[in-house]
Amino acid sequence: MSLRSLTNLMLGLIMIGILVFLYTKVQSLNVEDHYQITDTLRQHSSLNFRWNEDVLKTKLSLSSNYDGVTSPLVTLRSLQTKLTDKLSNLIVESAPLKASVDSYNKSIEEKNKLIEQFKGQNAIFDNSLRYISTAVDDLITEVEVQSANTTKSNPAFVALKNTAQTLLRELLEYNQVAQTDLAGSINKRLIAFENQKILYPDIISNKLDTVIRHASVILKRKPEIDALLATIVGLPIASSIENIENTYTAVYDGRLRDKDFYFTILIAYASGLLFLIALIGYRLRNSYRELNVVNKQLTVANETLEDRVVQRTKELSNAYNELKQSQAQLIQSEKMASLGQMVAGVAHEINTPLAYCHSNIDLVKEQLPEIIGLFKEFANFPSLLDAPTAEQQNLKEGIVTIQDAILTFEREGSFDEINLLLEGSLSGLDQISDMVKSLKDFSRLDQHKVENFDLNRGLDSVLVIANNVLKNKVEVIKEYGQLPKISYSPSQLNQVFLNLIVNASQAIENSGIIRLRTLADHHFVNVIVEDNGKGIPEDILPRIFDPFFTTKEIGKGTGLGLSIAYKIVQQHGGKITVHSEVNKGTQFTVSIPISQRMDLQNLEVAA
Amino acid sequence: MTIHQVFATVCSLILLTLSGGMIAKSAEINEPIQPLKLRQDLNLEKVNLGRSLFNDKRLSRDNSISCASCHDINKGGVDQLPVSKGVGGALGTINTPTVLNSSLNFRQFWDGRAASLEEQIDGPIHLKHEMDSDWPTILTKLQQDQAYADLFKKLYKNGLQSENIKDTISEYERSLITLSRFDRYLLGQKDAIKENEIKGYELFKRYGCVACHQGVNIGGNMYQLFGVMGDYFKDRGNITTADLGHFNVSKDERDRHKFKVPSLRNVALTAPYFHDGSAKTLRDAVRIMAKYQLGRNMPEKDEELIIQFLQSLSGELPVQAKGEQ
Numbered sequence: 001m002s003l004r005s006l007t008n009l010m011l012g013l014i015m016i017g018i019l020v021f022l023y024t025k026v027q028s029l030n031v032e033d034h035y036q037i038t039d040t041l042r043q044h045s046s047l048n049f050r051w052n053e054d055v056l057k058t059k060l061s062l063s064s065n066y067d068g069v070t071s072p073l074v075t076l077r078s079l080q081t082k083l084t085d086k087l088s089n090l091i092v093e094s095a096p097l098k099a100s101v102d103s104y105n106k107s108i109e110e111k112n113k114l115i116e117q118f119k120g121q122n123a124i125f126d127n128s129l130r131y132i133s134t135a136v137d138d139l140i141t142e143v144e145v146q147s148a149n150t151t152k153s154n155p156a157f158v159a160l161k162n163t164a165q166t167l168l169r170e171l172l173e174y175n176q177v178a179q180t181d182l183a184g185s186i187n188k189r190l191i192a193f194e195n196q197k198i199l200y201p202d203i204i205s206n207k208l209d210t211v212i213r214h215a216s217v218i219l220k221r222k223p224e225i226d227a228l229l230a231t232i233v234g235l236p237i238a239s240s241i242e243n244i245e246n247t248y249t250a251v252y253d254g255r256l257r258d259k260d261f262y263f264t265i266l267i268a269y270a271s272g273l274l275f276l277i278a279l280i281g282y283r284l285r286n287s288y289r290e291l292n293v294v295n296k297q298l299t300v301a302n303e304t305l306e307d308r309v310v311q312r313t314k315e316l317s318n319a320y321n322e323l324k325q326s327q328a329q330l331i332q333s334e335k336m337a338s339l340g341q342m343v344a345g346v347a348h349e350i351n352t353p354l355a356y357c358h359s360n361i362d363l364v365k366e367q368l369p370e371i372i373g374l375f376k377e378f379a380n381f382p383s384l385l386d387a388p389t390a391e392q393q394n395l396k397e398g399i400v401t402i403q404d405a406i407l408t409f410e411r412e413g414s415f416d417e418i419n420l421l422l423e424g425s426l427s428g429l430d431q432i433s434d435m436v437k438s439l440k441d442f443s444r445l446d447q448h449k450v451e452n453f454d455l456n457r458g459l460d461s462v463l464v465i466a467n468n469v470l471k472n473k474v475e476v477i478k479e480y481g482q483l484p485k486i487s488y489s490p491s492q493l494n495q496v497f498l499n500l501i502v503n504a505s506q507a508i509e510n511s512g513i514i515r516l517r518t519l520a521d522h523h524f525v526n527v528i529v530e531d532n533g534k535g536i537p538e539d540i541l542p543r544i545f546d547p548f549f550t551t552k553e554i555g556k557g558t559g560l561g562l563s564i565a566y567k568i569v570q571q572h573g574g575k576i577t578v579h580s581e582v583n584k585g586t587q588f589t590v591s592i593p594i595s596q597r598m599d600l601q602n603l604e605v606a607a
Numbered sequence: 608m609t610i611h612q613v614f615a616t617v618c619s620l621i622l623l624t625l626s627g628g629m630i631a632k633s634a635e636i637n638e639p640i641q642p643l644k645l646r647q648d649l650n651l652e653k654v655n656l657g658r659s660l661f662n663d664k665r666l667s668r669d670n671s672i673s674c675a676s677c678h679d680i681n682k683g684g685v686d687q688l689p690v691s692k693g694v695g696g697a698l699g700t701i702n703t704p705t706v707l708n709s710s711l712n713f714r715q716f717w718d719g720r721a722a723s724l725e726e727q728i729d730g731p732i733h734l735k736h737e738m739d740s741d742w743p744t745i746l747t748k749l750q751q752d753q754a755y756a757d758l759f760k761k762l763y764k765n766g767l768q769s770e771n772i773k774d775t776i777s778e779y780e781r782s783l784i785t786l787s788r789f790d791r792y793l794l795g796q797k798d799a800i801k802e803n804e805i806k807g808y809e810l811f812k813r814y815g816c817v818a819c820h821q822g823v824n825i826g827g828n829m830y831q832l833f834g835v836m837g838d839y840f841k842d843r844g845n846i847t848t849a850d851l852g853h854f855n856v857s858k859d860e861r862d863r864h865k866f867k868v869p870s871l872r873n874v875a876l877t878a879p880y881f882h883d884g885s886a887k888t889l890r891d892a893v894r895i896m897a898k899y900q901l902g903r904n905m906p907e908k909d910e911e912l913i914i915q916f917l918q919s920l921s922g923e924l925p926v927q928a929k930g931e932q
Contacts, residue, residue: 064639065821070713070828077722117861119829127818127901206904213836213902 015273022269025262029255037086040079041245044104047076048111048237055115055232058122059225066119073112080105083244090251097247104240111235118228121221128217129175135214136168139207146204156199163189164211171218178222186219327567334564335495348468350435353428360421360428367414374405438464455525455592456480456518458490462497463516466505474505474514481519484594488572493592496565496576500529500588503561507533507586524574524591535582544578639812639821642793643708643786643872645925650778656758657779658930660772665748667738668694674731674776678706680783680924683876689884697736701849702884707924708872710781712827717849717882719830719867720856724777725770742769785873785922792919800919807916810909815901825871825920832865833881836902839895840864849882875918889914 051072057063084091084101091098140161147157167189174182193212197205377398385395409415438461463476470476504514508531517528536544543549547563569576573593580586636642660666661674677691678684684705686692691699701717709715715727731737732745749755749767759767762775789808791799800808811817820826830853833839840846848855853862866882880886886895893913897905905913 064637065641065817065823066828067641067822070822073713113857113859116830120831120865123818123829123831124835127815131815131903210902210904217835 018269019266019273022262022266026259026266029252029259033086034252037083037248038245040083040086041241041248044076044079044083045238045241047072047079048108048241051076051111051115052233055118055229058119059229061126066123069115069119073115076108080108087248090248090255094247094251097244097251100240100243100247104237104244107235107237107240111232111237114228114232114235118225118232121225121228124217125221125225128214128221129171132171132211132214132218133168135207135211136164139164139204139211142204142207146201156196160196160200160204160208163192164208167193167211167215171215174222175218178226183219183223186215190215190219331492331495331564331568334561335491346435346439346465346468349464350432353431357425357428357432360425364418364421364425367418370405370409370414374402377402377405435464437461453486453488453490455483455486455493455527458494459497459516459518459527462494462501466498466501469502469505470514473511474508475512477513477515479515479517481517483518483520483525486525486592486594488592492568493572496568496590497527497529499561499565500590504529504531504533504586504588507531507535509534520594523595524593527590527592528587529590530585530587532585535584535586536578536580537582541578541580545576636793638793639817640789640793640808640825641823642790643711643784643823643922645784645786646781649782649927650762651927652758652762653775653778654782654927655779655930656755656762657775657777658928659755660776661779663749666732666740666745668740668744670748671695672738674706677703677731677737680707680928683707683873683921684709684783685877687876687878689879691737693734693737694739697739699734699736700847701882702879704869705873705877706780707783707785707922708824708827708870709783710777711784711824712867712870713829714867717866717869718851718853718855724780725773728773728776742772745769745772779928782928783924784928785924787872787920787922789916789919790922801915803912803915804919805916807912807914807919810913811916814897814903814905814909814913816896816913819868819900820871826868827870829868830862830865831868831900834864834899837899839899843883843885847883852882871917871920873921875914875921889917893917 051069054063054069054072058066058069063069084105087097087101091101143157143161143164147154167186170182170186170189174186190212193208197208197212200208380398381395459478459480463470501514501516508514512532515528515530517526517530519526519528540549540551545562545566549563566576569590569592574591576591577589578586579589661678664670664673664676666673671694672692677686679686684707685703689702691703693699704717709727710724713719715721715724716730721727721730732740732742746767746769749772756767759771763771765771788799789804792805811820819829819831822828833852840850851863853865853867854860856862874880874892875889878886878888878892880889880892881895886892890910893910894905897903897910
């Protein structure tokens with residue numbers, strides 16, 4: 001990734017990051033949460049109030065059990081958890097809010113402790129309060145029973161009875177309003193009772209003891225309970241909640257302002273981004289437009305290009321065809337050129353048998369008048385035979401003449417000679433015929449393949465054509481191997497071999513040897529043309545197959561021979577290799593595949 | 608404004624506002640003891656899983672005791688011993704409170720140190736003389752039980768965890784509600800309890816037992832001083848830490864010897880009594896209560912009637928709580 005694109009990516013990420021940041025800032029204020037918090041606070045308020053109610057109901061004995069005063073705590077605990085949960089984020093930010101929540105929670109703990117104390121105290125107190133009338137009644141009844149048992153009225157009993165009734169009245173009054181002077185009075189009475197206890201019979205003493213105990217409970221616990229209740233009611237619960245509400249509202253308002261602030265920023269930022277996007281869009285549109293123009297031009301260019309390509313292709317294919325034609329012509333003309341070189345020799349080759357055919361036939365022709373004379377003598381015979389008598393002599397003479405003639409012929413061996421001459425002539429004609437056939441083979445334009453083409457025979461016919469070049473200078477050693485018949489066009493291959501053989505003979509300056517070897521392996525038929533001539537210098541060896549490369553004088557060679565040989569062998573799917581040492585000789589190897597992999601199309605075009 | 612004025616104002620206000628409410632609530636049973644209500648919102652799968660765990664001895668260090676070892680629900684939710692035996696026969700320091708109806712208690716343990724059933728479980732798990740284990744050990748043991756792993760996976764997102772174990776056990780404990788004949792009586796079936804038992808109840812109220820043993824759980828909703836009308840501990844002697852009660856939790860002098868008032872439901876089944884297991888019979892318990900809490904002499908026949916009433920508080924577990932057992 002290039003530095004530029006990396007920077008762009010970073011820039012894009014930062015821009016998106018800012019957007020997300022602003023968005024979360026705007027979203028951070030959850031209105032739902034806000035309502036839940038205010039609602040929870042309200043529930044706290046009402047529950048605390050209800051809890052106070054429950055406590056007072058218990059105090060006023062409106063409740064027969066403490067379940068009611070115990071259960072609000074459970075609800076309050078869950079409300080506390082809810083509030084802490086909802087405020088948890090804000091508490092971290094706002095110390096006053098944390099302080100107010102902590103203070104409230106502390107108050108609740110305090111309240112709970114106080115209520116627990118109250119419950120325990122009140123249960124005992126309430127029990128004693130309920131029981132005190134019965135206890136006093138029991139005491140009075142017992143005192144009365146005891147009084148009835150004694151004959152004379154016991155003033156102590158009467159006093160006890162009265163004091164007990166007063167005590168009860170005072171206690172009930174004290175229960176209404178716990179005044180200190182009343183408490184003192186009750187306390188005095190209780191101390192008095194305690195002191196007097198032993199004066200009474202056990203049965204009264206026990207009852208009195210019970211009264212003292214329960215009255216003590218009332219006396220002692222009443223102010224404690226009142227104090228507890230006052231503390232409970234006086235706990236700054238409501239103000240704590242109010243405090244939470246205020247601090248929360250402050251935080252919330254702050255957040256609201258923050259939100260508005262961030263919202264403004266977000267709007268501005270988003271507008272900026274939009275503007276940027278619009279700008280980019282505008283530029284994109286412009287670029288697009290430019291692109292469009294270029295594109296159109298390109299399309300036009302493309303269309304013309306196609307036409308031009310078609311035209312060029314056509315031209316090229318024409319050129320190619322022409323080239324192929326000219327190549328075929330080139331091959332043919334090279335062939336004809338080499339043939340031309342051969343013509344003198346070939347003519348001579350033809351001339352020699354032609355000459356002796358001529359002289360032979362001449363000789364035969366010279367003999368012919370005598371033979372004709374002989375035949376004429378024979379022709380006279382019938383007339384001689386017809387003569388009756390006189391002509392015997394003539395007949396005789398005639399026969400003698402014929403006999404002489406025949407004898408002369410026999411003596412001179414004319415018949416044998418004629419026979420020999422004619423045989424010689426026939427042989428000469430055969431030679432000429434061979435030569436002509438070879439020439440025909442060699443020079444023909446058609447490229448028809450010859451089934452069962454025998455390469456050895458092909459080489460022989462080349463040697464016939466090249467004979468004149470070779471004779472008196474080159475000894476040709478043929479080392480033909482057993483070759484499979486192959487199916488190729490002989491005319492072209494022969495051209496290759498002729499080229500190689502002629503080149504070889506030209507490489508030999510005075511006299512030398514050309515060794516022609518043929519051998520076959522699994523895939524190839526190999527023809528090796530080897531001479532012991534002057535060899536090819538190393539510096540030109542790589543160029544010998546180049547077209548128009550020649551070492552001969554201008555006008556002596558086309559420079560196409562080997563390049564065309566190379567081409568032909570290539571077209572036959574074969575290869576031609578050269579190995580040469582200066583002053584030692586050159587060896588060309590032509591390898592032709594046995595199986596046909598000839599590029600027939602190329603061959604046909606070449607034809 | 609003085610304390611009295613505040614109190615008087617508030618009282619009058621409350622009276623005014625509540626009088627309407629009281630009339631509306633007249634359908635409620637106006638008794639200090641309230642009938643039980645069976646909970647319908649329990650998750651039965653949790654209840655069943657909790658029951659398995661409640662009975663699983665792998666919760667203790669040496670796999671020797673389970674929750675049920677001390678809280679036998681067929682024995683009133685206790686082991687009926689003065690103090691329980693923990694791992695290796697270690698003796699506890701306090702009488703085992705019943706697990707039955709424990710969900711109705713305002714706090715757990717005699718000293719009220721646990722606010723919830725879930726919190727309570729941590730106690731016996733870790734105590735040396737109880738299960739002497741810890742959650743990592745327990746989790747390691749239970750994780751080898753594929754059945755547990757699967758059940759927890761099904762019920763909880765995070766599978767087998769200590770808080771989920773506590774949750775299931777607590778859910779099971781919430782199912783341990785014992786409806787008694789007395790509840791049926793309170794709900795209007797007048798012949799559900801015998802005449803003597805009704806008399807006993809009347810005495811129970813009259814003697815002031817209901818001052819503390821009230822509400823739906825007949826106790827379990829307040830702390831109370833043991834020895835209101837006499838010094839129980841001085842008389843008994845040999846004061847232990849456990850005797851300090853809620854003081855151990857609050858460190859508030861006012862809480863010395865204060866205990867959570869125990870529920871009297873199934874009380875006939877849970878002898879011996881009190882946090883120290885000192886009262887061997889119900890009669891002993893009633894007698895001690897009358898003396899130290901009520902400061903009353905209670906004739907034997909009243910004791911007898913109250914005991915008969917207390918026996919009517921023994922209840923039956925609902926089917927869902929018993930499970931396959």
